[in-house]
Amino acid sequence: MNSQEDPRGRNTGRRPGPRARLTVPTWFGLVLAAILLVVGGFAVVGAQLLGRTAAESNDLVDRIQPARVDAYRLQKALLDQETGVRGFALSRDPRWLEPYTLGQKEAASAARALRPALAGDPQLLSDLTRVENTAGTWRTAHAEPLVERTRQGTLPVAAELQQSKLAFDRLRVQFGQLNRDLLAERTAARGEMHRTRSAHNWLFTGMLAAFVAIAAALGFLLHAAVGRPLNALRGAAQRVADGDFDHRIEPAGPAEAQQLATAVEAMRVRVLDALTASRQREELLAQRTADLDEQTVELRRSNAELEQFAYVASHDLQEPLRKVASFCQLLDKRYGDQLDDRAKQYIDFAVDGAKRMQVLINDLLTYSRVGRVNDDRDPVDFGATLDEALDNLGEAVEDAGATIERPERLHTITGDAVLLTMLWQNLLGNAVKFRAPDRPPVVRITAEPDTSGEEPAWHYCVTDNGIGIPEEFSEKVFVIFQRLHGRDVYSGTGIGLALCKKIVEHHGGRIWIDTAHTDGTRIHFVLPASPTGPEHEPETDPVPEAVPGPRRDTTDHARPSTGDPV
Structure with missing residues (x-):
């Protein structure tokens, strides 16, 4: 059943608790899970791209570029062979055979290093095979015969040199094809690596944009789910603090904010109840103060009457008592010889009673004046x-x-x-x-x-x-x-x-x-x-202070009262 409230905003029935809402830690947990999911996705894709970039870079550095170097070594070795054969044929100087001999060894070494690097590319392997075959044909058909005849002392004719040159030119063509194919392979690898890097850069740019978007969404979420309810609660609490105790505080926002609002609302109700009770007590106190003021006025009037009584008692009442005592003593003095013992006793009783009445009046006045007359x-x-x-x-x-x-x-x-x-x-x-x-x-x-x-x-x-x-x-x-x-x-x-x-x-x-x-x-x-x-x-x-001495009665009413309790 819904709660009821009176015109002052106080609850008169049981109010249902706040609706089930996610708590602030739950909100943060969901946001953190989303962030981790996005970061994980970007991390997986980024790792793949980084792996591809590394693989392509390694292929370019460890395979293609060394293959080009070995291809140039092979080409240089064959050129050294052709130069050595031609120089030996023209000069018959055996020193020209040294480049030819070393070139053969270098060519074989370069070919052995180049073939594994080209194992994954049939086109390049085919180019290398053609170069090796063409080089072998040139050495068998032209280079070795020229070297042999020159050693025998037979000078080669120009036609043989020309044929050797034409055969080696065909080898140059094969070299050019191999170089072009290696260059194309390098260009393709570099292009793929650049594309992978570009994708990698775009990935990190997207990750940064996603983080910015998540941060903005998180800020909006915090403001909407936490900040706005807390601001509303703060405003409502400030209104109550400023004196508007009838303003009801509505729970809103996450569970913690609702619990806080409910607690503050309960405190407001208690403060309002206490304030109402205090106002009632204040009204009662004001009424009692007014009654006390009236009683004070009455007490002052009574004190004034008491002062008047004290004056009458100390003057008007004692005068007749003194007259009674005096005339009784005169009666005893003048007619004492005519009175019997009982009459004299009666006169003594009257005189003693008058004197005791005077003592009682004096003691009563002394008692009543304590704190009123002497109040230094x-x-x-x-x-x-x-x-x-x-x-x-x-x-x-x-x-x-x-x-x-x-x-x-x-x-x-x-x-x-x-x-x-x-x-x-x-x-x-x-x-x-x-x-x-x-x-x-x-x-x-x-x-x-x-x-x-x-x-x-x-x-x-x-x-x-x-x-x-x-x-x-x-x-x-x-x-x-x-x-x-x-x-x-x-x-x-x-x-x-x-x-x-x-x-x-x-x-x-x-x-x-x-x-x-x-x-x-x-x-x-x-x-x-x-x-x-x-x-x-x-x-x-x-x-x-004093030593023992003769005894004497202590009663002396001329000094301050020495009355006793008995």
Whole structure:
């Protein structure tokens, strides 16, 4: 079934695969086979022509040309015989017989060499036979008789010399015929060799033309079968790359090009689906951003109301509380002698409740202002904040007889000095307040680099030997206004550790209680290191900060809040 597609060009059904087409290696294999076939044909014909040319050249060089040379040797030998006979007959000088004698030997040698060269040509053999026969007749009938009579002292007559000359002229005619036939044979052989060479040249010219035609056909084939589909694919892919994601890429060309086009089309569909999903997410994000903007406006309005509440709580609410406490105290002072013990107790309850209400309001304001009122981001010497907290807790530490062991120096962090001082003061104040009744409090502060995260940070630990915190309450104590003891046992509002957690988290850190430590309480917290402030390692061994002294209550609301979790 044919595939369906939506208006955006995406497939909604299964699309049939590309038609079976030859692959590019198959095309090249066919073209290579055709080239090899043409080259093989030309090679066979060329080899035959080269063989013929070589054979004809060898025949001309090794047979015909040597035959002509031997024929000229034979002719020269016979001429030497005729000249020697004539010279001896006229001069009777025996020296003239030497050319005749040597000529006979040379003629016999030339004839023996010439006959095998002419064995394949009856006409030339016939010419040679006639020359040999005519030469033999001339020697028998004329040359030898003349030589014999001359040796006997008989002078030859002119008629005999003339007859010898006429007989030798007939031999010359036979020589001429042999030379002409040899020349004709050479001319025919050279003509055949030239024709073979011409055919050979035409063959190589045709081979070159065939190669050019094959190259042109191969180029056209590559363009039509590979180049054109790839160009179309490149153009379609470029349109998609330019943003026209609805443009469908049609497969065409060889199998590899179709597979590539199919893969690119599948990628386009996936990109289009991803783009559609991204646009939907973008629309959803825009809607959520608008909702967040509305919530931000609402949050700002709520913060403004909270600020207004803080102002009312810090001024308007505390004024009636002070009046309640003041008038209750005046009532006790003026009419105390008229009241019984129960009435005085009621007045004390009212005064104590008003004062505790003031403390709760102050602690709540302090908690709500963390990160809103005090939000400085400056390099802070963490050791200096610890020193200030210890100064604020000096009387409480001295009265409790507490010993504070701390590093001599601490590093620099980025934050708010007031909040960090408040952090130390609450942690150390709790450590001194919740001390064990049977031993003086000892508080140990340590610091070391934190390696649990990717960003540089410092890991602090505050350990005391006090009453400790049960494991099941290790999370509850960080909740605001959560107490583990009654007010009659330990004073406070239960906001101290909640305030510490908010301060640490406001500075990008974390805080927790070590539940494995049972001999007292051990609180860990991690704060990011300052990226710009001077870094130095704190002392590894804490040194005592205070010596034991008389005990005194640690509550002091005139300084930064020292509320506790219980």
